[in-house]
Every structure is written in structure tokens, then in C-alpha cells.
Amino acid sequence: MTAQVLLNAAISIGAPLAFIFFIYTLNIYGDGKFVSTVLTNLIWGATGAFVIAYVTNVHVALPLVGSVEVVRSITAPITEEIGKALFMVYLIWSPRFHNIVEGAIYGFAAGIGFAIAENLYFTFTGVADFSDILTRAISTTLMHASASALVGVFLGRYRRSEERYRIIYPWLGFLSAIVLHAAYNNSVAVLGEGAHLLMAAVAVGALGGLLTWWQIKRGLRDERKRIDAMLNMRSVTAKERLALQQMGTDAIDRVFEDLTERFGKRIAEQMRRLMVVQANIGILKSNLNTPASPHLLAAWREEIDQLTAEMSSLQRRIGTLAMVFFRGVFLDERKALYENVKRSLAESEQTEVHQFDALMLAAERAQTFQPAELERLANKLRRAPIFKDVSLADLENLSRSVRELSFENGQILFDQGESGDTLYMIESGAIALYKVSRDGTERLLRECRAGDVVGELALIDGSPRSARARAKGNLLVIEVQRTHFNMFLKSRPQVVLAMLRFLAERVRETTSALETSMHWARQVAAGNFAEARALSMLAPSEVSEAASEAIQGHRAVSMDTAVQLPTALGGAFSRAAAALERRAKAAEAGKSEPKTGIWSRFDRDTAETERKT
Helix, strand or coil, X not given: CCHHHHHHHHHHHHHHHHHHHHHHHHCCCXXXXXXXXXXXXXXXXXXXXXHHHHHHHHHHHHHHHCCHHHHHHHHHHHHHHHHHXXXXXXXXXXXXXXXXXXHHHHHHHHHHHHHXXXXXXXXXXXXXXXXXXXXXXXXXXXXXXXXXXXXXXXXXXXXXCCCCCCCHHHHHHHHHHHHXXXXXXXXXXXXXXXXXXXXXXXXXXXXXXXXXXXXXXXXXXXXXXXXXXXXXXXXXXXXXXXXXXXXXXCHHHHHHHHHHHHHXXXXXXXXHHHHHHHHHHHHHHHHCCCCCCHHHHHHHHHHHHHHHHHHXXXXXXXXXXXXXXXXXXXXXXXCHXXXXXXXXXXXXXXXXXXXXXXXXXXXXXXXXXXXXXXXXXXXXXXCCHHHCXXXXXXXXXXXXXXXXXXECCCCEEECCCCECCXXXXXXXXXXXXXXXXCCCCEEEEEEEXXXXXXXXXXXXXXXXXXXXXXXXXXXXXXXXXXXXXXXXXXXXXXXXHHHHHHHHHHHHHHHHHHHHHHHHHHHHHCCCHHXXXXXXXXXXXXXXXXXXXXXXXXXXXXXXXXXXXXHHHHHHHHHHHHHHHHHHHHHHCCCCCCCCCHHHHHHHHHHHHHHHC
């Protein structure tokens, strides 16, 4: 074996194998199964397809027709294109053949494998010299790859199509590839080897590439129609639609079930996250066009940068081939389908898509926000205990949904028993809270002044109001609605953490108050009335000190949370300890104090404390 033969063999093998290396290094699909299937198609083209074509052309067709030109022009294109496609035909019923883009890659690989075997055949049989081998290594590889890719695309359309006459696609693919192949073989007979043949091969390859791309575009258009039908449930009957709705199956879930079947669970989940990320980037970029303070704009830009980095990482993990499908289907020229997908995602992925920002952008007020006003409202909201750990940028964002409301003297803000859905922060005036009896009689519980917050836990749990709230004098409040707050909260984990810290503090306060009450009860049971009185004075003093600090520091005082519990318990403990001590002393003296006066008040106070606790 001469050095020239080895060089020719290296040229015959090296150029085609560079394509496989390209697929592997680019992680074109992000899936090892895909790469192995590509290699299988290449090996099939180099072995099975070549053997079938060689035996049919040399040992069957040539003896029958007796003409090399007839075999080259007619028989060879038919047998070679059918042989190369046999493994792809088998793959049509395999989960590894997902779409038309994969069909093009599989066909390309089979054509390259066949070209490698054919080039090696001519190298070792001595039919061609070095210049001819170099020309053939490029020209035949280009022709075989483009013709087989065209067959793969049509097989892919057959695989995914739901049309009535889809059986025509494989025949169109084979016919197109055979015509291209025959055109190339006839050009060899007319032009001979050399530069002219290479030009003819480039022309054939370009034509095959254009036809392949045209079919890919049409196939992706069909996929868009299918997914659009899923989102609008046009592909199911009325009974099926009702059943899906009763089961809670969202239209977007059907889309991703289809993607999971096609690409696997891992890639489908990454595509879903990619859509969420791209939707949020679009929403945040739209936010930048609305009035906002410099630090709120900076916070939005920082989030956009973070999401952009995540988007790039997701695209790499999804892989090039799946991204070709993703862009071709979901990011079409009109982007109508993608907008439909984003709307469906916003409904089903409420904890991920920035629904609050989308709602604010859609509102007529979006362009009327004044940065200075948003900053003022944010600074006021931060005085509320529930918002003390939330950043000013987030509070500015939330402030786009708040309203300043005024109430006249005696006007009811909310009534006892109503669903709690609003927080009120008092800017000026006062709110009087009343307990309403069954006969409609109002009993004043307390008054809330400027800086106080009423109904903060209503933002979290929406529990019924425990009292009636009336305006006292001319009242001005900042209103935060639970609906807007929940939308704001769901897609912002940093705000969720701040809420958890707030609730944890309230739990600690409640636990401390209950532990104090248990310790007080033990002291009373043991007859240690002096220690019980001292203990009962501890809670109100601590709360008074905290309230004093809040007033001096212009911080809001909550009127709806467990911070009130130690005060109520402290007062009740003090009265109960005094009454029990007098009763014990009376018992020692052989007397029995009648259950009147302070003892009756003790029973009422104890019952009221138990109710509040």
C-alpha cells in the first residue's frame, strides 16, 4: 500500500468524519442517544447501504441492462437512495425520531457514510488518481449528504404529520433525492472529473439544501399549527375538552406533554423554564420604559442580566438541534404563537411568570407613575412591620398598585365578618375599631392613629375581619389589596423570605406570651401571688417600651398581630392575680367573697382574653 493510497484514504474519510465531530463538539442535541443514532446512520450508510447498492448495481442491474451508463443514470440513484434511507424508515416508528430537523441530520449522516465507502472503493481499486479522489471526496459527499437529508426531512414530515394524505411524503422524498442523484451522475458523464464536476456537485448540493430547508420551514409551520390547536383545544372534542377541564388539565400542559414525548422530560422541562425566563425578560424590558426611580430601574436591569445568563445556560443545555425546533416553532416571524404560550404560562406558572408586572403594564396607570411618588409610598410602606425586611426597590414596584383613599367621619372601611382582603396604613386621621354584638350594638375596642397599620395579616391569610372599622374624622389611608400583593409575592422569592421572617417573629411573640401565661398560672396555683403580679406587669411594660420606640422612630405600629397579645394578657393577669389573692385570703379567714364586683369583672376579662388568644 503506497503513501499516495493512504493519503487518498485519509482524504476520503477525514472530510466526512469532520461532520460527526462537529455534531459531538457542539452538543447539537444535548442527548447522547441522538449522537449514537447519528453514528448508527453513518455506519449503516457506509456498510449496509453500500453493500446493497453494490450488489444490486454490479451483480443484478448491470448484467440485466448491459450498460454502465444506464446503471449510472437510472439504477444507481434508485438503489442507493433507497438503501441509504432504509434505517431511517425503521426509525420512523422509534422514539428517537422526533421531528423533521432530526430527519435531516439522520439523512445527512447516512449520505456521508455512503460517500466514505464509495470514496474508499475508488481509492483502493485504483480507478481514480489523487486529484480525482480529492474532487470526489468533496463532490460525492455533498451530493449523497444533501439527497439523503432531503429523504430524511420528508420522512420526518410523515412521522409528525396528521394530514389525511401524509403517505405521499416518503414518496416525494425518495423521488426528489433520486432526481438530484441522477442529475449529478449525468453531469459526471457529460463534464467528467475535475473542477466542472465540483461546480455541478455544489449546484446539486445547494438545490438539495434549499429543498431541505423549505421542507423544514413547512414542517415547523405544521408544528406551530398543532401546538396552537393544543393551546386553544381545537384538536379535542367538546366532551374531551370538558373532561380535561374537570381534571384540571391545562392546555399548556398538553403542549409540554407533547414536547416531553418528543425530546424527553429533561429537555422539555428546560424548554418550559426557557419560555418563563424569556417571558420575564420581555416584561422587565417593558418595565424599563415606564417611569421609575434610578434604583428601581437598576434592580430591573440586574434581574434582566441574571435572567439573560440563565437563558444562555438553558440554551446550551437544551442543545442546538432542539433549539432549532424551539425557535422555528415558538419564535416565528409573527410571534403570535409565542404570545399565546406566554399567556398560558402566566396562568399555569403563577409562581414564576411576573404576573404583577404584566398587570401593571396593561393598566392605564402604567405611564402615569411618578418616580418621586413611588419612592414616597415605598418609604411609608416600609414603616409597616410586615414590610420592614422588604427592599425599597421591591416596595417601589409594589407601590405601583397601591392607592391613597380618603374617608369621611363615620364612614365604614370594612365590617366585622367580611373577608379580609386589604391592608390600610393611616396617613392622617384615625380608625376606630368596634366589636359588634348580635343586636348590632358597637363596643369600642381601640383607636388607630397616623402611622398605624390595620389589617396586615389580611394580606397573607384573608381571614374574616374580627371587628368593624370606622373613620374617625377626615381619614387618609394607603390601601394595599391582597390580590395585587399575592401576584407580586408569587414570583419574588426574596419577598417571600421577608414575609417568612415577619411571620416567624410573630410566632415567637405569640409563643413567648403563651409561655408567660403558663408560668403565671403555675405561680398562682402555688400561691405565689407577689411573683404572679410581678410577672403580669412584665408583658405590658415591654410592649409599652416597644410602642414608645416605634412612635419616636416614626415606625408603624401593627394593630392586627400578636404584638398586641402580651398587652392584653398582662392586663388580664394583673386583675386576675389580685382577685384570686383576695379570694384566697378570704378563704383563710373563713369567709366566702360573693361573686360580684371585681370577681365578675375578672370572669369577663378572662373570657375576653381567652377569646383573643
